[in-house]
Amino acid sequence: MNIALALETALALVVLGVAVWTIAARETYAAVVGFVAYGLLLALIWVRLDAVDVALTEAAIGGGLGGVLLLGAAARLRAAGTAALERPSVGVRLGVAALSVAVALALAAGVLLLPDPAPTLAPAAAENAAATGLGNPVTNVLMAFRAMDTLLEKVVLLLALVGVWSLAPDGVWGGRPGPRHQADPRGVLAFLARLLPPVGIVIGIYVLWTGANHPGGAFQGGTILAAMWLLVIMAGLADTPPASSRRVRLVLIAGPAVFLSVGLAGLWLGDGFLTYPAAYAKPLIVGIEVAMTLTIAATLGLLLAGAPERSAAP
Amino acid sequence: MSFLLDVATIVCVSTGAFFFLAGTVGLIRFPDTLTRLHALTKADNLGLGLVVLGLLPQSESLRSGLKLICVWLLTLLAGATVSQLIARAARREGSSP
Numbered sequence: 324m325n326i327a328l329a330l331e332t333a334l335a336l337v338v339l340g341v342a343v344w345t346i347a348a349r350e351t352y353a354a355v356v357g358f359v360a361y362g363l364l365l366a367l368i369w370v371r372l373d374a375v376d377v378a379l380t381e382a383a384i385g386g387g388l389g390g391v392l393l394l395g396a397a398a399r400l401r402a403a404g405t406a407a408l409e410r411p412s413v414g415v416r417l418g419v420a421a422l423s424v425a426v427a428l429a430l431a432a433g434v435l436l437l438p439d440p441a442p443t444l445a446p447a448a449a450e451n452a453a454a455t456g457l458g459n460p461v462t463n464v465l466m467a468f469r470a471m472d473t474l475l476e477k478v479v480l481l482l483a484l485v486g487v488w489s490l491a492p493d494g495v496w497g498g499r500p501g502p503r504h505q506a507d508p509r510g511v512l513a514f515l516a517r518l519l520p521p522v523g524i525v526i527g528i529y530v531l532w533t534g535a536n537h538p539g540g541a542f543q544g545g546t547i548l549a550a551m552w553l554l555v556i557m558a559g560l561a562d563t564p565p566a567s568s569r570r571v572r573l574v575l576i577a578g579p580a581v582f583l584s585v586g587l588a589g590l591w592l593g594d595g596f597l598t599y600p601a602a603y604a605k606p607l608i609v610g611i612e613v614a615m616t617l618t619i620a621a622t623l624g625l626l627l628a629g630a631p632e633r634s635a636a637p
Numbered sequence: 638m639s640f641l642l643d644v645a646t647i648v649c650v651s652t653g654a655f656f657f658l659a660g661t662v663g664l665i666r667f668p669d670t671l672t673r674l675h676a677l678t679k680a681d682n683l684g685l686g687l688v689v690l691g692l693l694p695q696s697e698s699l700r701s702g703l704k705l706i707c708v709w710l711l712t713l714l715a716g717a718t719v720s721q722l723i724a725r726a727a728r729r730e731g732s733s734p
Binding site: 511512514515518519522 | 711714718721722725
């Protein structure tokens with residue numbers, strides 16, 4: 324047994340342990356912390372599997388934004404004082420447990436019963452990599468070979484935001500999401516919110532740009548930009564924009580709109596919907612990714628900010 | 638020369654790993670929030686700093702070396718700020734556990 328195998332086995336065991344602990348934890352906050360640690364450890368496993376793109380996304384979404392979302396939910400539950408009162412009955416909990424176990428078993432069976440060698444399209448994707456001029460096979464699959472999935476995924480993200488916004492009471496429809504954060508303007512948080520975003524924005528753009536040839540891309544870059552925006556909002560240096568703002572709505576639809584127009588132009592200029600003329604494949608894909616990064620950053624930031632709670636007037 | 642660099646890497650990374658170990662032991666064993674934060678930030682600052690220092694001779698290019706240093710500096714910034722915020726919150730609540 325070599326060192327790498329020992330490390331991987333230990334990592335897998337720790338991930339399983341953290342997963343069990345997250346489910347068993349009685350405190351909501353403790354469970355959230357467990358979930359964040361679980362996401363970060365899972366990212367390490369993806370790195371060991373040479374899936375750095377997936378690792379980046381898992382760390383950003385599972386460890387980062389997902390954790391913040393759950394922390395916010397835990398804080399609201401505690402403030403409302405409902406967590407202790409509305410404890411689900413034993414029957415409900417057993418039912419949920421049975422359902423979860425069934426899903427886990429079905430997934431495990433699906434993975435374990437794969438024929439050997441498993442069916443794969445990876446060689447086909449690698450063979451045709453030259454068609455787009457991009458060096459990162461994951462970006463190739465996401466933006467060219469399976470572009471339809473990515474387009475629909477972005478629309479789903481937008482629908483999720485519409486779902487969150489629709490929770491707003493009638494009186495503040497179109498208002499500003501979340502509370503107005505107050506922090507000491509000369510305190511540590513405000514200091515960090517002034518110092519970090521310039522660096523974070525550069526790193527976000529770098530992750531987007533490098534995604535053409537190396538691990539990275541629109542989703543990972545957009546998440547970093549969203550995190551910087553949220554930091555500024557949480558430090559009270561900026562307010563969330565009202566949901567009725569035209570500019571915000573334009574940014575929110577920019578990504579899917581550019582993607583869709585390029586896709587429709589493919590019907591006319593290329594070989595069909597979502598096909599790129601070979602000579603312009605790379606600039607078109609990078610252009611779509613730039614628009615999508617802005618949309619993803621705005622959507623994720625607003626998803627975390629929550630439903631409108633205050634009227635749009637400042 | 639490359640042998641010396643390898644030795645430097647092994648020494649630095651091992652020392653860094655020791656600081657991480659010490660920080661983790663401190664996080665588990667120290668009695669209250671403030672001392673635990675102290676142990677944790679030592680692991681971040683010195684442990685990661687030594688690991689990065691040890692990895693620098695192994696980096697293929699100036700670019701990847703600079704990236705490693707960036708990672709360390711960003712972790713320093715995040716660790717220092719977050720521990721300040723946690724310490725303030727802990728002092729405001731006045732709870733020691």
